[in-house]
Amino acid sequence: MSDNESFLRMRTLQGIVLFIFAVIIARLAYIQLFDPRYAELAEANVLRHVVQYPPRGEVFDRNGEYLVQSRECYDLMVIYREIDKRGFDTARLCEVAGISRTKLERELANARVRPRAPRLVTSYIPKEDKLRFDEGNFRGFYTVYRTVRQYPRKIGGNLLGYVSEVNDTYLKRHPEYKVGDYVGMSGVESAYEPELRGTKGVKIQEIDTHGAIKGSYMNGRYDSVPEPGQYLVSTIDARLQLLGEELMRGKVGAAVAIEPSTGEILMMVSSPTYDPDELVGRERGNNYMKMLYNKRKPLFNRAVKAKYPPGSTFKLVQGLIGLQEGVLRPSDLHVCHNGYQAGRLKMACHAHASPLDLRFAVATSCNAYFCYVFRDILDNPKYDNVKEGFDHWKEYVESFGFGRKLGSDFLDEGNGYVPDRAYYDQQYRGSWNSLTVLSLSIGQDALGCTPLQLANLACIIANRGYYYIPHIVKEVEGQDSLDRRFYERHYTKVDPRHFEPIVEGMWRGVNVGGTSTMARLDGWDVCGKTGTAENPRGRDHSTFLSFAPKDNPKIAISVYVENGGFGATSALPIASLLEEFYLTDTIRRPYLLDYVKNMQIHYPVYDK
């Protein structure tokens, strides 16, 4: 080998050495200077964001009593790779956490898939058990503070709604939620979810490779404290609600009471109801399924969703429209001989004095009288034909809040149903007249109203022509007022002056002589109207509409009892007792209370 070549080879090798170091330094420059990924990954390694769940807002009744409270409870979490490899006292852990060994083993097997990720083992560990857990010092397991709902009075199941962990479909629609969050699923809980929810906080911790906490990141500079949810003051009167639920027990139906001067819902009972505490905690799923398959459907909020035929209570609307349309004067007399006869069609009525005027017709709930009124409205010569008359009638009815959502703060409010021209055109192939749809006059046929709409009708009459949108929340913490729509008077298309004879009729029905005399309360000038809705599938539905006192009314109420018989049989006593209790704070008719409480209605429809 010549010296020249030797030199060349030495240079080549030096070149190789320099080249290798250049490649290494270039690569280092890339990952240290240009690729930002690694810095982020390093943070992800070292920082653990621990969610701090806020307590959910509480709900008070109108008198400051708790309807819903938050109770602390704990989620048990595990990080698989931190578990003591030498084993731990599984029996004790199971006992403290209240879970079975198989469940623990199953959850650990799941946690093993992602050994570094925290995984939920079980929820709803009460405070006492959490303290015992802390004593046990189980490595790899830790608890997370949560709050769950608690209902001191155990009332208002459907009204208040329930809270559950977010499910997949909800997450898809609401990306701001994360797995593990609790969310209101119905009733007040869902309507006021944004207010009740509060704001989650976060605690950033530095952890080592074993997940052991090494301290807070940057001395907590980026931590945030959870903000509790706002509290709500509900318009509900807890004691009235409790009585309402007691009285409705054993019956299927709904009762709604509203303060006419504000539109505040004082009570809203849907029967059968359930103990809201049953939908909290570990047994939630089982109880929920039980309720879901219960034939009487306790989870169905009848007060705002059910469509009931209003029956005779609808005669009030009929009379008001007649007066406004000018086809009826309060003094108009009509003849009724046990019913209304037109050709072969006959609408039966009960025995009462005849002929009779509007006030007495309301008081005694005469079918024939309102058949005349209804036909006069539809066949009004002002309009070209009966269908145009029907359209006008429908407009009036809708102005009373029927056939549409009232716009309350209850999210799952139902529409009810008011039939339109198209419906009858289809039903009778286009050929129908005022006689064909005559049963509308007494609130039958296709008409469907929610108990809330009926209570709203009671408010309209109590207020002589207007209503405030019924609502269930009076005050939200930190907000001066509610939505504007709850402070506006909504007038019907009937002039307030026409209400007086109807009110008079309702007053007479209770206080002078009529169908509702049992609702009389001395000194309170109760006004009421019974309804008995025929029902193709069994006994008549019983309903009662009332407000009191006659002047400056304090409460308007509607009670609807499915298959309750005559209006006066079941709905009236319930409504009357509720009014008495609300107005006087006592019940002086224990016999009536016993009568109602002992009344158990048999429901073949629901027992199939």
Added chain:
Amino acid sequence: MTSNRHNGIFDGVDRGTVLLYVLIVLAGFVSIISASYDDSTAQLFSFSHFYMKQLIWIAVAWVTALVVLLLDERFYHMFAYPAYFAGLGLLVAALLFGREVNGAKAWFEFGSVRIQPVEFAKIATALALARVMSNYSFSINRPGDLFKVATVICVPLLIIILQNDTGSGIVLCSFLFVLYREGLNKWLCIPILLIGSLFIVSFLLSPMVLLLCLILVCTLSEAMMNGRWRSRIIFLAALLLASCLLCLIMALVSPGTLDLYHSLLIMTLAAVLFAAGYAYRSHLTNIFITLGLFVGSMIFLPTTDYIFNSILKQHQRDRILSFLGIISDPLGTDYNVNQAKIAIGSGGFAGKGFLQGTQIKYGFVPEKHTDFIFCTVGEEWGFLGTTFVLVLLCLLILRLMRMGERQEEPFGRIYCDCVASILLFHVLVNVGMTIGLMPVMGIPLPFMSYGGSSLIAFTMLLFIAIRLDASTRQFSINQFS
């Protein structure tokens, strides 16, 4: 330099090299402090810390360096072979009686001190190689001499592989660097590198493709050495044609007994015999070397699958597969490399500061004070720190090569180059694996990784080179003064 007249032990010692050495050791010590410092242990100078132990090892290493410098340079020349055989004996002893650590049966344990004989075997092999190659009659391109060299390198290599410490074994392959420097035909070096890389990917290719690659590489490198392109191309074409013909004929005579691969194999064996005869007649001895390489690879090739599946441990297989991008598993096999890259990458330009590296401190980087010590440098001192350390190492290697060039005896030159090549290989593989350039092999970063036997062995390795160099310079200094 004026005081060097009295033949003191520091006479002629290359102070630049020693300075580089000291700097690198100190940088390593600082990194070990970072990697093993624990807030929760209050006592700074407790001997439970790795860095306190390392301090002792550094002291021992420096004493060793002094001893190495004290010995006469002829001593190393004389004892090269005994040292080599002692090294082999130690390796075999470790294989038989050693202790298994991380799957490699390559350790002796004396109380709390563990020694890896392979570190010292490297020194012995380097000395023996220098001794063999510095013989007067030695000529690297003569097949007999080349065979001697191959034996010196391959015997310890095989034992180390048997110990299941493949990473350390492959270090010996870096001596190719020295062989090239000493005049090994570059058309032998390149095919060796190519075949080496073929082995790494061999399990990806079919035997047929592998065989074709081997034939092509060997024939072409031979053609580059000897010229005569036309005859080589005819040789290849004839080989291909003959095997196709054989395959066809056999398909006609007895279908299914011989496929194309086996026909090619048979024809290749015939061709090897033919080529040997040709080489003998035309006195082209280098063909024998190529043929030896070819046959060696042919024998070795079918065993690579076996090696890959049986000798390599699951974790080593996974590392190779994940390095080649065939499997990806950030939490499993790739975890170490990913965490290493994250630690280095998050250091940025100037780093997080001394003792501030979160990835290191909180244990995300595995083996943070031994094999992955470079991550500590990267995270706490950033790009500046890593470049600083790499520049020191690069200067040390270049300096060693320059020391080699100025030796008068080939023994010294070859030994210096051996040291440079070992260091280069360690740096390339160790740093390369932390930044994803190399598959993970458990070999330490010279002078920096925690560990007594590694530090002492590297110190001895380096200071023998310095001692050899010093005697040359002593001589020249004495001559000119």
